[in-house]
Amino acid sequence: MRSIVRRWGELLSTLALSAVPFVAAAATDVTGTWVARQASPMGEMEFVFRLKGDAKGALSGSVTTPFNDGPILGGSVRDTVITLSIETEFFGDLQRRTVTGRIVGDQLQFESAALMPSAPPGPPGVPGAGGGGGPALGAGPPPMNLPQTLIARRGTPAPSFKAGPVDYKTLPQVELPALRIVPENGLAMTPPMGWNTWNKFHTQVDDKTIRGIADAMVASGMRDAGYAYINIDDGWEGRRDSNGVLQPNANFPDMKALADYVHSKGLKLGLYSSPGPRTCGGFEGSHGHEEIDARTWASWGIDYLKYDWCTASRVWKNEDMRAVYQRMGEAIRATGRPMIYSLCQYGIAGVESWGPLVGGNLWRTTGDIFDSWAAMLQNITAQDALAGSAAPGRWNDPDMLEVGNGGMTATEYRTHFSLWAMAAAPLIAGNDVRALDADTRDILLNKEVIAVDQDPSGQQGRRVAQQGTMEIWLRSLGHGAYALAAVNRGDAQAEVTLQWADLGLPAGLGARDLWLHRDLGRLADGYQSLIAGHGVLMLRLQRD
Ligand code: GLA
Numbered sequence: 112m113r114s115i116v117r118r119w120g121e122l123l124s125t126l127a128l129s130a131v132p133f134v135a136a137a138a139t140d141v142t143g144t145w146v147a148r149q150a151s152p153m154g155e156m157e158f159v160f161r162l163k164g165d166a167k168g169a170l171s172g173s174v175t176t177p178f179n180d181g182p183i184l185g186g187s188v189r190d191t192v193i194t195l196s197i198e199t200e201f202f203g204d205l206q207r208r209t210v211t212g213r214i215v216g217d218q219l220q221f222e223s224a225a226l227m228p229s230a231p232p233g234p235p236g237v238p239g240a241g242g243g244g245g246p247a248l249g250a251g252p253p254p255m256n257l258p259q260t261l262i263a264r265r266g267t268p269a270p271s272f273k274a275g276p277v278d279y280k281t282l283p284q285v286e287l288p289a290l291r292i293v294p295e296n297g298l299a300m301t302p303p304m305g306w307n308t309w310n311k312f313h314t315q316v317d318d319k320t321i322r323g324i325a326d327a328m329v330a331s332g333m334r335d336a337g338y339a340y341i342n343i344d345d346g347w348e349g350r351r352d353s354n355g356v357l358q359p360n361a362n363f364p365d366m367k368a369l370a371d372y373v374h375s376k377g378l379k380l381g382l383y384s385s386p387g388p389r390t391c392g393g394f395e396g397s398h399g400h401e402e403i404d405a406r407t408w409a410s411w412g413i414d415y416l417k418y419d420w421c422t423a424s425r426v427w428k429n430e431d432m433r434a435v436y437q438r439m440g441e442a443i444r445a446t447g448r449p450m451i452y453s454l455c456q457y458g459i460a461g462v463e464s465w466g467p468l469v470g471g472n473l474w475r476t477t478g479d480i481f482d483s484w485a486a487m488l489q490n491i492t493a494q495d496a497l498a499g500s501a502a503p504g505r506w507n508d509p510d511m512l513e514v515g516n517g518g519m520t521a522t523e524y525r526t527h528f529s530l531w532a533m534a535a536a537p538l539i540a541g542n543d544v545r546a547l548d549a550d551t552r553d554i555l556l557n558k559e560v561i562a563v564d565q566d567p568s569g570q571q572g573r574r575v576a577q578q579g580t581m582e583i584w585l586r587s588l589g590h591g592a593y594a595l596a597a598v599n600r601g602d603a604q605a606e607v608t609l610q611w612a613d614l615g616l617p618a619g620l621g622a623r624d625l626w627l628h629r630d631l632g633r634l635a636d637g638y639q640s641l642i643a644g645h646g647v648l649m650l651r652l653q654r655d
Contacts, residue, residue: 139214142162144160144267145160145219145265146159146160146263146268147221149223149261153177153313157177158176158261158263161175162186164188168189169186170187170188170193171183171186174195174226175393178393179197179198179199180276180393181197181199181277191214193212194211194212195212200421200424202228202479203420203429205424210225212263218262220260221260222261223261272349273393274348274395275393282388285398285399285438288434288438288441290434290437291437293444293468294444295470296450296470296504298450298451298472299504300504301503301565301567303339303506303538303539304338304339304537305339305378305379305537306333306338306340306342306540306541308541310512310541313345314392315346316346318364318365322372324341326376327547328544333555333556334376337565339379340451341380342383342539343363344417345419346360346392347383347394348360348390349363356407357404357407367410379414380411380412380414381413381415384416384417386420386423387421387424388422391422398423398426402445404442405445408448409450413448416439416443416453418436420457432462433465436456437470439469441470444470451472452471453473454466454469454471454473455508456474456475458477458493463476463497463507467504467505471505472506474508475510476490476497476507477490480509480513481513482516484645487526487530491527491536494507494536498573499571501570503567506535507535511537512528512539513541514527515543515555521550521551521554522645524554525554526645526647530598532594533586534571534572535564536564538564557625560625560626560649563649566586566594568587568589570588572585572587572594573586580601580605581597584596584598592651592653593651593652594625594651594652595648595649595650595652596649597640598642599643599646600645601645602644603644604642604646607648608637609640611636612636612637616652619633620653621653622634622652622653624650
């Protein structure tokens with residue numbers, strides 16, 4: 112007992128001694144640039160704190176995170192405690208956050224939670240989405256699995272093509288057009304198919320990778336299976352020249368030459384921008400440069416634009432969204448070059464009702480997909496209620512495919528791909544197609560499932576029944592044909608019993624299993640099958 116007391120005494124005196132540098136640190140001027148680096152599934156993330164302290168302990172400056180770049184609205188340093196008030200935007204949701212940190216020796220230790228998005232959001236009213244519709248399936252640790260504490264040290268940020276903080280108070284005002292209907296462009300009569308950089312490469316993109324992907328799209332058979340577009344997401348942008356013309360960054364020495372190369376392979380090229388002054392990744396956006404940017408892209412030979420709300424939420428209200436997207440829709444139209452117009456604003460503000468009216472061919476309906484079973488299910492579940500909005504030329508977009516990225520099993524990826532086909536979703540692959548394994552190849556190149564997705568009648572499927580852990584999706588393919596997917600959400604294998612009458616289907620349907628590639632013959636009243644945990648049964652059913 113006595114020895115425990117003695118040890119406590121020793122411990123306390125050690126703490127008292129080690130407290131001395133803390134006290135000294137209280138007087139530390141934290142003015143300067145502090146950098147925290149953290150590994151994440153998106154590659155290394157960098158957080159930069161540019162701090163300026165005054166004699167009274169007030170702090171000003173700016174904070175840069177992978178998703179935001181903005182001024183410190185108020186801040187202080189008291190003893191060893193730092194408090195910063197910042198504004199952060201995530202999926203159109205502008206929030207003021209208080210970030211707390213501590214001075215520990217020569218480090219600043221910040222709580223990561225306040226610097227990161229909390230949960231994948233989604234449109235209000237959609238269960239499982241963080242947009243207000245109920246508890247998020249993806250709730251818990253932030254999607255990037257950051258540790259609780261980020262350690263920043265004095266340092267120099269990595270060289271980057273990001274465009275830097277914006278002073279929103281002095282940002283020139285952009286006039287929004289009166290609402291009108293932008294004529295349809297006649298593109299995307301079936302859901303767009305292609306490939307996009309984001310899910311695998313995030314902002315680490317360059318000319319060489321895109322050329323390699325284009326080659327692989329041809330060699331793997333993906334192009335011939337219908338994947339036509341190669342879309343460069345965020346991270347290609349450089350600076351504007353003296354005429355306001357946006358240049359690609361040094362990773363893309365000649366965008367026109369790259370487009371020519373992609374076209375020479377029988378593929379098309381897409382780009383990404385934002386109606387805000389910055390993209391979600393902090394690169395130059397199109398705010399106030401809509402016409403000139405659309406003309407530049409047309410001159411390069413761009414065939415597809417993904418237009419992402421991001422920092423536009425700092426400039427406009429949700430009610431302005433239609434006019435904001437119309438402005439770019441009209442700018443694209445004015446170029447005379449056909450471009451698929453992909454709206455990305457996470458399904459807010461009832462986009463499914465006005466998306467087609469601004470010239471949009473597809474619109475995101477949820478927050479970002481992540482490479483997990485729960486996130487995938489969350490996004491696809493939100494599609495059901497929106498089924499009536501899809502039609503040739505105008506599609507709900509539950510986000511890009513994660514097939515082949517490693518976060519799900521092959522069984523789960525088959526379910527992912529099947530559900531996207533049932534929902535007439537764009538099939539935009541997001542894996543490294545230069546290194547396809549056998550399972551990924553079988554999934555992405557399953558022509559029978561692709562044919563369901565690409566069915567010309569363009570009727571989006573719905574979730575029509577639930578049976579224990581099983582849910583059943585049905586899609587009419589016209590001409591008396593249907594696609595049916597039974598998905599086992601449970602972990603264990605389970606049996607599904609399909610009764611045509613219960614599903615409103617006629618008796619005596621001819622059936623084909625689209626994963627086994629096998630005709631099942633004429634099935635009088637229904638079908639029974641065992642389905643693996645997280646697995647899918649996908650059938651094509653045909654009346655005579
Ligand atoms: C948002 C979009 C993503 C991707 C990134 C790029 O998060 O939803 O699909 O485009 O921005 O920064």
